Amino acid sequence: GQSLEQPSEVTAVEGAIVQINCTYQTSGFYGLSWYQQHDGGAPTFLSYNALDGLEETGRFSSFLSRSDSYGYLLLQELQMKDSASYFCAVSGGSYIPTFGRGTSLIVHP
Amino acid sequence: GAGVSQSPSNKVTEKGKDVELRCDPISGHTALYWYRQSLGQGLEFLIYFQGNSAPDKSGLPSDRFSAERTGGSVSTLTIQRTQQEDSAVYLCASSSYSNQPQHFGDGTRLSIL
Numbered sequence: 001g002q003s004l005e006q007p008s009e010v011t012a013v014e015g016a017i018v019q020i021n022c023t024y025q026t027s028g029f030y031g032l033s034w035y036q037q038h039d040g041g042a043p044t045f046l047s048y049n050a051l052d053g054l055e056e057t058g059r060f061s062s063f064l065s066r067s068d069s070y071g072y073l074l075l076q077e078l079q080m081k082d083s084a085s086y087f088c089a090v091s092g093g094s095y096i097p098t099f100g101r102g103t104s105l106i107v108h109p
Numbered sequence: 110g111a112g113v114s115q116s117p118s119n120k121v122t123e124k125g126k127d128v129e130l131r132c133d134p135i136s137g138h139t140a141l142y143w144y145r146q147s148l149g150q151g152l153e154f155l156i157y158f159q160g161n162s163a164p165d166k167s168g169l170p171s172d173r174f175s176a177e178r179t180g181g182s183v184s185t186l187t188i189q190r191t192q193q194e195d196s197a198v199y200l201c202a203s204s205s206y207s208n209q210p211q212h213f214g215d216g217t218r219l220s221i222l
Binding site for chain 1: 140142150151152154157159165167168200202207208209210211212213214215216
């Protein structure tokens with residue numbers, strides 16, 4: 001089967017940098033995805049890593065280490081609007097991605 | 110359209126009634142997923158379609174739930190004899206192929222009175 005672990009909550013101040021970690025267990029691996037979801041909204045795709053290393057998309061970056069079954073989402077220059085839930089999801093041999101329980105990011109002024 | 114479209118956006122119905130939720134995926138996307146999300150919770154997988162293959166129904170919570178996908182495009186999720194515990198947001202997502210990043214619709218917020 002597949003399982004993921006991510007922190008339930010992270011807090012940070014505006015302008016800071018925050019890292020949200022995700023560790024996973026899966027038989028077979030295709031990629032690790034990150035999604036953002038604001039309260040009352042739908043999940044929005046942020047980033048995808050199929051290979052080891054860092055993927056950068058503006059203020060957001062995502063990292064993957066397949067040997068460590070570990071990834072993280074890095075958010076720089078935090079803004080109040082970044083307050084949301086962030087989900088990691090692993091795609092493995094089952095074709096059905098498994099989502100983590102989500103990390104609630106709270107950005108303080 | 111440019112994104113995944115779901116309808117209705119909100120549905121309020123009485124316990125025991127049947128409901129149909131519709132999803133129109135991104136054109137050309139072969140994979141389609143249905144999820145359920147209760148308030149403050151993660152995503153609960155319901156059913157997965159890939160092209161014209163038989164769907165993976167392993168996540169459906171009971172035989173009151175069913176889904177179909179016509180012509181490899183539009184999908185309908187049907188809940189029969191609704192119960193109050195069915196109240197949730199039902200999300201549809203599509204991807205270009207299995208195991209690729211998913212694009213979600215805005216969901217249908219279902220409330221059972």
